[in-house]
Structures are given as C-alpha cells and as structure tokens.
Amino acid sequence: MSTTMMDVPILELKTALASLFNSGMYSDLTIACGGKRYPVHRALLATRSSFFEGACRNSFIEAETGVIDLSEDDSEAVGHMVHYFYHMDYLSKPLSRRSSQRSSRANSPLSLRFPKRIVPKKLNLALIEDPLLATMAAASKAMPLTPPADQSTFQNLDLSSKMPGTPTGDQFTMDELEDEQSEPELDVQKAHLVTHTKVYAIAEKYGVAGLKVLARQKFIQDLDLHLNSPDFPEACQEAYESTFHTDRGLRDVIIQAFRANPALSLRKDVELTVRETPGLAFELFRMASGLPITS
Incomplete structure (x- = not known):
C-alpha cells in the first residue's frame, strides 16, 4: 500500500x-x-x-x-x-x-x-516533537514535553456551511491532476510570537499536551523568521509571566535566542522588557555569568 x-x-x-x-x-x-x-x-x-x-x-x-x-x-x-x-x-x-x-x-x-516549489528546511526537525505523539504520550505519562535541561533547544536560530460528505477512496485518485488555483496561504510575513505564547500558556493551564507541543513548535519556527519583530520582547514577557518557572518549554527557546544573538540585548525595546521581567533578567544574568540557567 x-x-x-x-x-x-x-x-x-x-x-x-x-x-x-x-x-x-x-x-x-x-x-x-x-x-x-x-x-x-x-x-x-x-x-x-x-x-x-x-x-x-x-x-x-x-x-x-x-x-x-x-x-x-x-x-x-x-x-x-x-x-x-x-x-x-x-x-x-x-x-x-x-x-x-x-x-x-x-x-x-x-x-x-x-x-510546485521546494521550501528549504531551516530548523532541526529532530528537536521538534510531534503533537499527536505528545498527546498519546501524555495519556501514558511516558514522554516529557520539553527537553532535559542539558539539551539544547535548537542549534541555530538563523538557519536561513453544512456538513460536507465524507470523502471516499475514489475521491483521492492519484493519476488525475486538476488545474486548480491554489488557496491563499497564511501571511507568513506577520509575526505570531505573542499568539503562540498565549496558546502555549492556555494549553498548559487546561492540560492539552498536544497543543502545548504544537505551540512551542510554531513559536520556534516563527522566531526563526521574526526574531527582529517588535513581537519578540512582548512574547518574552508573556512567556515568563504566564507559565510557572519550572516550565522550560518556551524559556529555553528564548534564552537560546539571546545566546545565539548577543545583539538582541542592544535593542531598546528588549532592554525595557528585560527590566520589567525579573525572571528573564535573572536567567540572562546567569547565562552571561556562565552559570547554569536553572539551579
């Protein structure tokens, strides 16, 4: 088959x-x-x-x-x-x-x-968990949602109406191509970092394991495209204020972003956010001092 x-x-x-x-x-x-x-x-x-x-x-x-x-x-x-x-x-x-x-x-x-086109893979997909697998794992409580503290989150951020009828097998013919217009795609130029952060937090609050992993995956992919977006500092603050300090899902991603891109600290909007977010400031201090982020 x-x-x-x-x-x-x-x-x-x-x-x-x-x-x-x-x-x-x-x-x-x-x-x-x-x-x-x-x-x-x-x-x-x-x-x-x-x-x-x-x-x-x-x-x-x-x-x-x-x-x-x-x-x-x-x-x-x-x-x-x-x-x-x-x-x-x-x-x-x-x-x-x-x-x-x-x-x-x-x-x-x-x-x-x-x-039709070839889209380059810019992220290390081996480090991104599958939402469906995460959901099944949550049921058996056998798979963690975030990597261990000593495992890097990723290697490089800059890695350049009615109900329709149920489809049947004969509707998925493979030897027949139709000349159809493509449906409009989502605006990939728009940053959704804050949205992904809020979805991650609500997934954690209501125990939706697969959604939590999916939101983290989308956050990583969006961060790769929109690191310089005004959304970034707001997303950092949201991540540190909406989840418990032991939840490393987004925090490890954010710290790795600062580690891989030192120039982020020179941005005025980022500096203001760091000043207003004690948890982020503390972890960036430990990172700059060469200390483990979590004790």
Whole structure:
C-alpha cells in the first residue's frame, strides 16, 4: 500500500472532525468566552484535556449546565484551543474536501517528479516533537514535553456551511491532476510570537499536551523568521509571566535566542522588557555569568 493511500483514513478523520466543528451537529457542551459561544463535544474534549475531563464529570456544575465559562482567559487563545481540538492545528487554513484531494495528489509519483516549489528546511526537525505523539504520550505519562535541561533547544536560530460528505477512496485518485488555483496561504510575513505564547500558556493551564507541543513548535519556527519583530520582547514577557518557572518549554527557546544573538540585548525595546521581567533578567544574568540557567 502506498504512503498516499495510507494517509486517506487520516484525511477522512480530519475532514469529519472539521465538519463537526463547522456545523455544530451533535454538540452536547458549550464553551463561552469573550462574547463567543463554541458548541463542542464532551467526548472529544474530555479525552484530550485533563481539565475538560474533570469538568465533564457528573459531580461538576459544568456537567449539569452544559456550559464551561472561560471568560477569564484570553479570548483569542481560547478560540485557537477550540480550533485545535477539531483541526489538530491552529492559525491554519480550514480543511476542505478539495484541499484534502490536493494533499493526496501532492504525494503522488507525478507530483513528486514535478513539484510546485521546494521550501528549504531551516530548523532541526529532530528537536521538534510531534503533537499527536505528545498527546498519546501524555495519556501514558511516558514522554516529557520539553527537553532535559542539558539539551539544547535548537542549534541555530538563523538557519536561513453544512456538513460536507465524507470523502471516499475514489475521491483521492492519484493519476488525475486538476488545474486548480491554489488557496491563499497564511501571511507568513506577520509575526505570531505573542499568539503562540498565549496558546502555549492556555494549553498548559487546561492540560492539552498536544497543543502545548504544537505551540512551542510554531513559536520556534516563527522566531526563526521574526526574531527582529517588535513581537519578540512582548512574547518574552508573556512567556515568563504566564507559565510557572519550572516550565522550560518556551524559556529555553528564548534564552537560546539571546545566546545565539548577543545583539538582541542592544535593542531598546528588549532592554525595557528585560527590566520589567525579573525572571528573564535573572536567567540572562546567569547565562552571561556562565552559570547554569536553572539551579
């Protein structure tokens, strides 16, 4: 069986989940935040989040009312978390049947011989964890979410609507290419460092292991593109103020950014952030003194 055909069941599942999200069919729970209400499904959330698993038990008031109020949280981060439950991603294009067909054809022998474009890999992917594997590992409590303290996070930062029908096997034909216009891609020029930091924090708060790993992965990739962005100092402050000091997921990435790019300390906006963020200032002091970041 070819790799492409093995991907068909995964595409089918993702399309079905996206359809549930778009249509709200069979929803039996509501998440309220920032004036928005998200119809969701208990079984889907409870099996992927320790918080929602507890909230859905009969002994909790949320289980009786059918409404979980997250109004105290950042509304954008909550929206991305809900989106992740149904798309296994966030800040991405919605999955459609047409895009699923293109995904299958992208791996066909013909498309491999005539690729549309080649995107250079700039990051060490061996150091980036897979969100799905992390979710399964969290269930068995066997895999840490962040690398050990003595392991580098990365080597180099500058490494240059109704429910659609469920797709069937014959919709993923590989010997047929259509002349279609590409869907618009996300604006890769825009920095989302602060967004990734907030999503990481909310994933930690609500025990969504896969989303936490995914947010860290996106943060690393975005940092590689937007290290000089005005978003960087704000993201640093957000990371140090929204997570516990023992959570090294984003902190190790940020410290490595300063270690690999000493000129960051000369930026006025970065200097101001360091002055206002004691945890970051302390760790940068230890780094400059040649001491271990964590004792």
